[in-house]
Amino acid sequence: MSTAEETAAGGDERQPWAEVTPEAARRLLVAAVDAFAERGYHATTTRDIAGRAGMSPAALYIHYKTKEELLARISRIGHEKALAILRDAADGEGTAAERLAGAVSSFVRWHAAQHTTARVVQYELEALGEDSRAEIVALRKEVDAQVRRVVQEGVEAGEFEVPDAQGATLAIMSLCIDVARWFRVDGRWTPDEVGALYADLVLNMVGAKR
Amino acid sequence: MSTAEETAAGGDERQPWAEVTPEAARRLLVAAVDAFAERGYHATTTRDIAGRAGMSPAALYIHYKTKEELLARISRIGHEKALAILRDAADGEGTAAERLAGAVSSFVRWHAAQHTTARVVQYELEALGEDSRAEIVALRKEVDAQVRRVVQEGVEAGEFEVPDAQGATLAIMSLCIDVARWFRVDGRWTPDEVGALYADLVLNMVGAKR
Structure with missing residues (x-):
């Protein structure tokens, strides 16, 4: 994880993954993000993750029963953070244009600063188990709905001209998410x-x- | 690989990866694309690839010395195809707006129809060896340059209003490339x-x- 990410990750900008306790569970989660991002979910073992966290595989099993449980937790926290960012912007003060600009800039900043986490969250959806996948799909619909709502409000207020609000929302989300792919700290x-x-x-x- | 891709992959829209000969080398390459897309590069072995192609590991080594050689070949062909699509559009007839629309729609169509290949090409760059990475980075610069040229020509002709041509080019390319992540054949x-x-x-x- 890069220095930019260490200072601005997870739920709280100052304390990455602060919502994950105890400390050992948090350390394992950070190690899992790094390992998944570097080698991919399928090439990573729980032994790799424990090793990166300076712990034994037995110590890992106290906190996470499976590798999938780690991925599901990372994905849930990442998507909840995305939803919070976009809901705050969509519910904020101002015109639809101001709120859309706020939503895009916050969402992009998160995908840039948290690009390692965001890549795991966005690219490893297929590896989720059935139950967590259903939960994440529901969260993703809520995430999209925040942006679509602002787009539609802008159209209704005569601020925007959009023939297909669903298509425009898709493109806006896609543009923001793909920042995680190309963003470089030294770019x-x-x-x-x-x-x-x-x-x-x-x-x-x-x-x-x- | 999906049915849509089987009918429209690689270099030729009718005959996927037609430039790869002999037939056994082509079959191994198609198997490698599928395996890398499904499990990731690092979780795939040459044994997996040979198995998917219905061949022995020894038969694979006749055509490819390493797993990296397969990835490099997939990446090179994919990037050359991207360059050809965008160069054709940029060099075409018409105004800058017509040529930019043509470039975007062709590039998007390729990323949608070839989403499995495109994901491997776009997400496994870090796994390339030093020599092939340098070659691919040079190709990517040429790919971007095609779009930037049309954007700049549009600005110079007074057709477009773009404060930052490099930033706009980045966003346009990013939007097209991310189609490979979200596109679903049944969507x-x-x-x-x-x-x-x-x-x-x-x-x-x-x-x-x-």
Whole structure:
């Protein structure tokens, strides 16, 4: 995990994965994120994860019964964080354009700063077990619904011109999520700069009156 | 590999990976794409790939010395195809808006129809060896340059309004590439529909006069 991520991960920007307790369970989760991101879920063993966390496999089993349980927990926390970010922006003050710009810039900043976590959350959905997959699919629908709501409110208020609100929402979410793929800490842009650039491009996309 | 992909993969839309000969080398490559997409590069062995192709590990080694050689070949062919699609569109007839719409819709259609291949090509770059990575990075720069050229020509011709051509190019490429992540053969949209939707959204994004 990069330094940028250590300072701004999980649920709390200062204390990564602060909601995961006890400390040993948190340490194992961070190790699992790193291992899954580096080698992929299927190539990672619980032994690898325990080793990265400086623990024994037996100590891991106290906190997580299976490797899938770790992935499901990472995925749930990641999606809940995404939902909180977008709900805050969608429920905020201001015009639809201001709220959409806020949603996009916060969501992009999270995907840039948390790109390691976000890659695991976005690319390993197929590896989830049946129960956790159903739960995550429901969360993803709620996540999308926040953005679609702001797009529709903008259309109804005459602020946006969007022939297909579902299609525009899909494109907006896709643009934000893919930041996790290409973002590099030593690249041209900071997370804030990508957030501002993308908020502007998305307002163009929905035909916002300027 | 899905049915949609079987009918439209690799270099030729009718004959997937037709440029790979002999037939046994082609069959192994198709098996490698499927295995890498399903389990990830690091979780796949050459034995898995040979098995999927109905061949022995010894028969695989006649065509590919290492697993990395398979990935490098898949990546090279995929990137060359992307470059050909975008170069054709960028070099085509018409205004910058027409050429940008053509580039986006063709590139999106390829990422939708070839989503399995595209995921391997886009998500396993880190697994490439040093030499092939340098080659692929150079190809990716050329791929991006095709789109940036059309964006800049549009700005110079007064067709587009783009404060940051490099940023807009990044967003356009990202939008197209991420289609490989979310596209489902049984989903709401066909590859053609996503291509048309995205071409329209991208023209908005660059402030094309309509």
